[in-house]
Amino acid sequence: MEDARAVKEQAEAELKTQISGKDKDLASKDGEIAELKHRLQEQVEKNESLEIDLEAEKSKATTAEEAKRQAEEPRAISSSALNVAQNNYAEVQGVVDTLASEAEWLRSRGLVLVLPLFNLCFIY
Secondary structure, X not given: OHHHHHHHHHHHHXXXXXXXXXXXXXXXXXXXXXXXHHHHHHHHHHHHHHHHHHXXXXXXXXXXXXXXXXXXXXXXXXXXXXXXXXXXXXXHHHHHHHHXXXXXXXXXXXXXXXXXXXXXXXXX
């Protein structure tokens, strides 16, 4: 009976030692898990921060693109107005050239050309 008791006590002591070792292992694993959770949370926060930064950059890019597009509209209008002005100038130049030619023709025949519409007088 003493042998059985000694074997039982020996088995209980070994079991307590194993349980104590397992408890220490679990405590160590709990510490590792806590550290991993902490790192994971830091990465999540960093990711959220980067997403916010990305959205801000996208917004800046959209704003810059919109500003560029808005700047192009007046440029196109200005270019169109310049083309109209150049066409008008060419037409007026043609009229002036014709009038000058006709005035020269009249002067060669001894006539004076008066243009009251433009408040100009060509006397040759």
